[in-house]
Amino acid sequence: xxxxxxxPKYLFRKEGQNVTLSxxxxxxxxxxxxxRQDPGQGLRLIYxxxxxxxFQKGDIAEGYSVSREKKESxxxxxxxxxxxxTAFYLCASSRMAAxxxxxxxxxxxxxxxxx
Amino acid sequence: xxxxxxxxxxxxVSEGASLELRCNYSxxxxxxxxxxxxxxxxxxxxxxxxxxGDTLVQGxxxxxxxxxxxxxxxxxxxxxxxxSDAAExxxxxxxxxxxxxxxxxxxxxxxxxx
Numbered sequence: 001x002x003x004x005x006x007x008p009k010y011l012f013r014k015e016g017q018n019v020t021l022s023x024x025x026x027x028x029x030x031x032x033x034x035x036r037q038d039p040g041q042g043l044r045l046i047y048x049x050x051x052x053x054x055f056q057k058g059d060i061a062e063g064y065s066v067s068r069e070k071k072e073s074x075x076x077x078x079x080x081x082x083x084x085x086t087a088f089y090l091c092a093s094s095r096m097a098a099x100x101x102x103x104x105x106x107x108x109x110x111x112x113x114x115x
Numbered sequence: 116x117x118x119x120x121x122x123x124x125x126x127x128v129s130e131g132a133s134l135e136l137r138c139n140y141s142x143x144x145x146x147x148x149x150x151x152x153x154x155x156x157x158x159x160x161x162x163x164x165x166x167x168g169d170t171l172v173q174g175x176x177x178x179x180x181x182x183x184x185x186x187x188x189x190x191x192x193x194x195x196x197x198x199s200d201a202a203e204x205x206x207x208x209x210x211x212x213x214x215x216x217x218x219x220x221x222x223x224x225x226x227x228x229x
Contacts (some may be wrong), residue, residue: 004158030214040124042160042205042219052216058216090158094215101147101166101209104217106158 002027004107011112021110022075025092030096032074037088086114121220129228136191136223138206147190149207201227
């Protein structure tokens with residue numbers, strides 16, 4: 001089955017540690033995205049990538065970093081510079097539609113808790 | 116600034132009753148509109164989308180939504196709610212210049228009473 005796989009599902013981290021969340025897709029989508037979800041705030045875009053070896057900051061990129069070395073993979077690193085990292089993180093992907101807009105397909109998320 | 120508002124944080128509805136979830140947006144350009152559903156601890160699933168054409172769109176699980184340009188709204192409806200519809204619902208909007216960079220509303224959590 002095609003889809004998006006995020007791992008780990010749950011992650012605990014001590015303050016001051018970096019942590020990397022994995023996102024892999026086998027949908028052959030060009031674009032990939034990372035969103036952060038906090039209660040009552042909807043989803044906010046952290047980073048996105050439309051092509052391999054290229055990515056752009058979203059609305060809340062500070063304290064995060066990404067890489068896009070392969071089309072299938074878009075890992076997110078939550079660095080110690082992120083002031084409030086406890087959240088639910090969602091990875092998504094999409095085709096580059098002819099009209100310029102298409103739907104996002106989401107993974108099942110990773111819940112990060114900082115102790 | 117571009118924004119998406121879902122005025123209702125929580126809605127409780129009896130099983131079998133109708134459901135309407137509100138979504139208002141603030142965008143200068145023609146919007147592309149989406150509704151997603153999220154079960155607890157899960158990712159988001161697309162219910163329906165509006166790009167152009169008929170302003171009443173049908174989606175999965177018996178949901179429909181109506182785009183009203185004059186009211187900047189894209190409300191989601193279901194005539195008869197099932198217990199399995201208990202979830203959180205998100206409205207999302209983008210414009211062509213933003214591509215697939217969706218802006219999401221804060222979400223509405225739906226509780227279904229037996």
